[in-house]
Amino acid sequence: MSQLTGATDYDVQFLTLRTLCVMEDGERREVDDVPQGVRVTAAASAGGSAVLAGVVATAGALQARPAAGKRA
Numbered sequence: 888m889s890q891l892t893g894a895t896d897y898d899v900q901f902l903t904l905r906t907l908c909v910m911e912d913g914e915r916r917e918v919d920d921v922p923q924g925v926r927v928t929a930a931a932s933a934g935g936s937a938v939l940a941g942v943v944a945t946a947g948a949l950q951a952r953p954a955a956g957k958r959a
Contacts, residue, residue: 899929 896909897918906925907915 893911894908894916895911898907898909898915899905900907906918908918909915
């Protein structure tokens with residue numbers, strides 16, 4: 888891995904699966920050598936979150952619907 892001289896912070900963007908280093912002057916540089924394991928973990932986390940959100944939304948919709956034969 889290469890090192891960026893002058894990097895003071897970093898920002899991980901999970902939606903685009905990239906890492907940005909914040910330099911001393913405020914410039915943001917994209918790091919191309921993010922380990923594959925980090926990318927896979929981020930992708931799996933995003934996918935799992937989407938599935939969980941779908942399950943919660945479906946469960947909420949089922950609870951909001953009145954039972955058959957009953958009127959609200």
